[in-house]
Amino acid sequence: MAQDTDVLLNEKRIFNPDEQVIKRANVDKWESELNKGKDLEKYWANKAEQFEWFQKWDKVLDDSNKPFYKWFVNGKINLAYNAVDRWIKTPKRNQVAILYANERGDERKITYYELYREVNKFANGLINLGVKKGDRVSMYLPMCPELLVSMLACTKIGAIHNVVYSGLSVGPFVERMNELKAKILITADGTYRRGKIIDLKKIADEGLLQSHTVETVIVVNHTGNSIESSDLSGREISYDRLIEGESDEFKAELMDAEDPLFILHTSGSTGKPKGILHTTAGYMVGVATTLRDIFDIHDDDLWWCTGDIGWITGHSYVIYAPLLLGTTTLVYEGAPDYPDPGIWWRMVERYGVTKFYTAPTAIRHLMRFGNRYPKIYNTSSLKILGTVGEPINPEAWMWFYKNIGKEKIPIMDTWWQTETGMHLISPLPTTPLKPGSATKPVPGVEADVVDGKGNPVPLGKGGFLIIKTPWPAMFRNLYHDEERFINSYWKDYPGYYNAGDIARKDEDGYFWIQGRSDDVLKIAGHRIGTSEVESAFVSHPAVAEAAVIGKSDPVKGQVVKAFLVLREGYQLKTKLIEDLKLHVRYELGPVAVLGELDQVKSLPKTRSGKIMRRILRAREEGEDLGDTSTLEE
Numbered sequence: 081m082a083q084d085t086d087v088l089l090n091e092k093r094i095f096n097p098d099e100q101v102i103k104r105a106n107v108d109k110w111e112s113e114l115n116k117g118k119d120l121e122k123y124w125a126n127k128a129e130q131f132e133w134f135q136k137w138d139k140v141l142d143d144s145n146k147p148f149y150k151w152f153v154n155g156k157i158n159l160a161y162n163a164v165d166r167w168i169k170t171p172k173r174n175q176v177a178i179l180y181a182n183e184r185g186d187e188r189k190i191t192y193y194e195l196y197r198e199v200n201k202f203a204n205g206l207i208n209l210g211v212k213k214g215d216r217v218s219m220y221l222p223m224c225p226e227l228l229v230s231m232l233a234c235t236k237i238g239a240i241h242n243v244v245y246s247g248l249s250v251g252p253f254v255e256r257m258n259e260l261k262a263k264i265l266i267t268a269d270g271t272y273r274r275g276k277i278i279d280l281k282k283i284a285d286e287g288l289l290q291s292h293t294v295e296t297v298i299v300v301n302h303t304g305n306s307i308e309s310s311d312l313s314g315r316e317i318s319y320d321r322l323i324e325g326e327s328d329e330f331k332a333e334l335m336d337a338e339d340p341l342f343i344l345h346t347s348g349s350t351g352k353p354k355g356i357l358h359t360t361a362g363y364m365v366g367v368a369t370t371l372r373d374i375f376d377i378h379d380d381d382l383w384w385c386t387g388d389i390g391w392i393t394g395h396s397y398v399i400y401a402p403l404l405l406g407t408t409t410l411v412y413e414g415a416p417d418y419p420d421p422g423i424w425w426r427m428v429e430r431y432g433v434t435k436f437y438t439a440p441t442a443i444r445h446l447m448r449f450g451n452r453y454p455k456i457y458n459t460s461s462l463k464i465l466g467t468v469g470e471p472i473n474p475e476a477w478m479w480f481y482k483n484i485g486k487e488k489i490p491i492m493d494t495w496w497q498t499e500t501g502m503h504l505i506s507p508l509p510t511t512p513l514k515p516g517s518a519t520k521p522v523p524g525v526e527a528d529v530v531d532g533k534g535n536p537v538p539l540g541k542g543g544f545l546i547i548k549t550p551w552p553a554m555f556r557n558l559y560h561d562e563e564r565f566i567n568s569y570w571k572d573y574p575g576y577y578n579a580g581d582i583a584r585k586d587e588d589g590y591f592w593i594q595g596r597s598d599d600v601l602k603i604a605g606h607r608i609g610t611s612e613v614e615s616a617f618v619s620h621p622a623v624a625e626a627a628v629i630g631k632s633d634p635v636k637g638q639v640v641k642a643f644l645v646l647r648e649g650y651q652l653k654t655k656l657i658e659d660l661k662l663h664v665r666y667e668l669g670p671v672a673v674l675g676e677l678d679q680v681k682s683l684p685k686t687r688s689g690k691i692m693r694r695i696l697r698a699r700e701e702g703e704d705l706g707d708t709s710t711l712e713e
């Protein structure tokens with residue numbers, strides 16, 4: 081089997097970090113040298129020291145039973161205590177912890193002290209309902225402060241939360257509740273979406289009819305939508321009623337470092353969503369460290385991650401990491417283009433956001449409107465930008481860099497997964513950047529690109545991305561599916577983590593992620609990642625978004641079939657088709673043999689914004705679409 085991906089996007093631009101950025105950076109020399117083989121356990125122990133432990137660990141890493149790694153063995157700690165209570169004793173007590181805003185212009189500011197009291201009251205309320213350490217609590221909530229309070233309260237009790245993204249429909253929501261035998265469901269009367277209120281409670285009621293385990297439903301009055309009690313009303317209680325009169329003190333549960341923290345399902349871009357299990361201490365140390373070092377968090381920062389809390393990006397970097405660092409996290413409920421595509425930059429201006437973290441899909445979308453909107457607002461408070469979720473097409477990177485970063489602010493292209501819990505491959509603020517590359521593994525992590533047998537491939541060639549070192553925020557299992565855990569991630573390259581992505585490393589050791597290995601194209605014996613072909617299309621001025629799949633061809637095995645969303649004013653006529661083919665061939669060389677090009681209005685995506693190529697493939701081959709529970713409408 082040929083592993084080489086001879087298709088090379090001709091991307092040679094390099095952007096060196098600004099002096100100011102380097103001067104400020106948290107990252108010290110020791111950290112940047114760690115990848116050259118310094119003491120891994122000492123490195124993470126040093127990071128873990130910064131937290132308050134009830135009892136210190138005996139051993140940083142126990143790898144005696146791979147792949148069941150254990151971190152901070154016998155350490156006792158509580159993550160919520162470290163994210164909230166710890167700050168009450170410091171000058172941060174009255175600093176804003178959560179800055180909530182929404183598309184209607186409402187805002188709420190919650191200080192660390194207020195958050196502390198609210199979490200304690202809610203934890204007491206949950207205890208009164210019989211919630212104990214180890215119980216599973218489902219949440220079907222919008223981006224609202226009560227979601228953060230609920231998660232932190234569970235964490236303080238030691239209950240395991242399972243957040244279901246509020247954009248998912250009844251089916252996947254019921255499936256998750258039943259799979260986990262959830263005891264409690266927390267939901268809301270509604271969520272704001274593009275000027276409308278979506279009635280979440282109605283969906284929750286429908287779901288509850290099919291749940292056999294939920295004993296109590298807690299309803300947050302978020303939008304003021306009138307709440308209709310259902311047949312299940314005997315089980316219902318409002319959030320306000322639950323905390324009314326509760327004590328604002330609550331003693332955090334003593335958690336073992338390896339006690340489960342949460343279960344979260346993957347976005348299902350290439351198959352049925354998996355229930356990923358994360359545990360306490362390693363996750364805590366991993367997410368806080370990466371946010372601090374990669375986004376260079378200081379006391380004067382205002383952090384904004386636009387990801388939804390219903391996905392890992394939100395778990396790790398909207399709630400846990402920023403609070404663990406004692407920073408202010410902006411929680412925004414609304415779309416990137418409502419009421420207009422300037423809303424995000426307006427928010428940056430209004431609040432003075434300093435660090436801004438978003439997804440390539442959003443950038444590609446906003447890019448279609450050119451620089452019309454960014455020009456209106458003063459975004460000079462920004463110091464670092466970031467992206468996550470998919471490979472970022474170099475053209476989208478350049479747009480972001482020029483129009484939002486004003487060619488001064490670095491972009492942290494962070495590669496990671498629900499499974500990894502934290503960033504694993506990403507620039508630091510001091511790293512020279514190449515548009516479209518996530519650059520190198522973060523300190524303490526080693527990665528490589530290998531062939532099917534696990535041998536490293538030569539530089540420039542494509543292969544499978546593996547992670548060679550254990551890292552603290554690694555997932556510990558798939559919920560009740562150990563077999564799939566081993567088979568999907570650990571079997572192919574014993575001792576190493578198989579990320580399921582394909583990538584190549586360039587002559588500087590920079591990683592270029594080329595997409596999921598399940599999406600790979602096989603043309604005349606060459607394995608070709610989807611991302612470089614798509615980026616070549618997107619670098620043409622007529623194309624806004626592209627998805628490519630391999631279509632069976634009697635001669636080549638497969639040829640590229642492309643689905644294109646064009647920019648305003650373009651039509652896919654013969655002349656443009658010829659032009660696009662020439663352009664892509666010029667960018668990539670002859671290996672990417674192009675077949676049909678189709679113009680489409682939009683691409684099938686997961687609710688988290690990832691292109692679902694398997695849907696396009698199935699449709700093209702006339703096959704069953706498979707699991708579509710996370711497909712956007």
Ligand code: WT7
Pocket residue numbers: 346347348392393467468469470471472493494495496497498499518579580581593595596688
């Ligand atoms: C998959 C994981 C991690 C939070 C959101 C997604 C792709 C993610 C990048 C990046 C290229 C990326 C990978 C990965 N991915 N970040 N910076 N460059 N690809 O989490 O839903 O678990 O998806 O997203 O293919 O395997 P997820």
